[in-house]
Amino acid sequence: MKFSVTFGAVGDGRDPRGLADLARIAEDSGWDGVFLEDYLAYQGTSLPTYDPWICLAAMACATSRVRLGTTVTPLPRRRPWKVAAEAVALDHLSGGRMILGVGIGDPAGPFLGGVGETIDPRVLAEMLDEGLQVIDALWSGEPVHHQGKHYQLDGAQLTARPIQRPRIPIWIGGNLLLPAVRRRILRWDGSCAYKGPTTASLPILPEDVRALRAERGNDFAIKVSGGDPAAFAEAGATWWGRWIAPGPLAEAEQILRAGPPQL
Template sequence: MRYGLDISSAGSWGDPRTMAEMAALAEASGWDGVFLEDYVFFPGGLESFDPWVTLAAIALATDTVRLGTLVTPLPLRQPARVAVEAMTLDHLSGGRFVLGVGAGDPASDDVRARGDALTARSAAEILDEAIEVINALWSGKETTFHGSHLDLSDATLRPRPLQRPGIPIWVGGCLTRRGPRERALRWDGACLYGTPPPTWRDVTADEVRALRHDARERRGDDTFVVAVGGRERRDDLDAEIDYVTSLAEAGTDWWHEYVPPRLPYDTARALVEAGPIRARPS
């Protein structure tokens, strides 16, 4: 199992230069990936910087860690712009970029700033169409797409991403529901989150096994990536190790640990430098 760091280009240490330094420290401290939340207007009114520009700085400051967004709310973005920015980051990083996508939080300031009604259903429909458009553009072939929400004619994006057949697309969310689960299984991976606060419930090992089973049945192989996480480290270290170990034994590929931007810089840096909590050897 690999270990990812979820951080945000927000708060007192969220500027691109400091984030690049933090990512380089993460790489040196044994983390396998650095992933950023993707907001325009960060929740809680924290000062924030663009995560995509920040990822460019991180790409230049690191050599081996995977990097990406967890997650980009595609219904709020222009798909062709996302496609070209992701392709550029893939080249800049030497083929290390992952595009995490989701429908977006209907209560977020980003959704309110959109200025029109975005229902759960329409967001899901736009998400499906946007993923199709982005993936088609990465082929380097002329792309035409006419959907219920998106329309594209005779568009060609070159160069292609470095990764073949394309940049990995991970679908994020609470995948116990059929729709999000089916969407994730059509692509390269899933990032599972527990029930949101204040009633947080962790993803269970049984849920990972069920998703892994469904992916194997659907695809006929074990190439589907299962990532779990998005929460802070808890104080009970033994319990955390037990939990992470159970996820690894269930077939989880990535465990992501969240370091919130509200933490003081020195505290956040110490957490990153300490490295990830690792599963016990099997």
């Protein structure tokens, strides 16, 4: 099992320079991954929020071993070809350490409905599924012809390819209890899902991990947060994560320097 921490790029010490320092501390302290939540305005607060993709670039330059990525990017908020190109650039900058976590986004967030974008979860799910098809095709380096409901590409081509093969890992977030989310998880490379509605989420349990493992097999990443790492490792989880809430920088550094759990 590998161990990670997740930050929001928000508040004091969570700007690009500060997160680069935190990622370096995490790497030196034995953590295996550092992930960022992807918000433009953090959960309705007035805290200063920084673009996570710029922060990831700084973190990539400050580290050499830890995996880096988003958990999760609300893909319907973005043009999939732009995300595809940015992820390739980060994969090269990090030497093949990028992981792309995706979801539909929060329909109640200020940067969906607040800027005139759709907030219909069904439409957002359609855009996510179609956007992932576009990204995967663009990462091939070949011209892409795609005439979908939400995106149309007529020979568009990204000539820079990811370092990682067959692609940058795509991890799926969302509510594990929804059949569509579960199907999406089983289609791609990993799960970083939660369970239940975001307003009343339930803990992911070892039996949930066993069920996913039975459906998908071993060539698949399952990231969980909290709970007993040993029990999750026995159930087949490949990543155990700790979320570090916005707050005093000294507290975050103390958590990182303590290192990951010992199994």
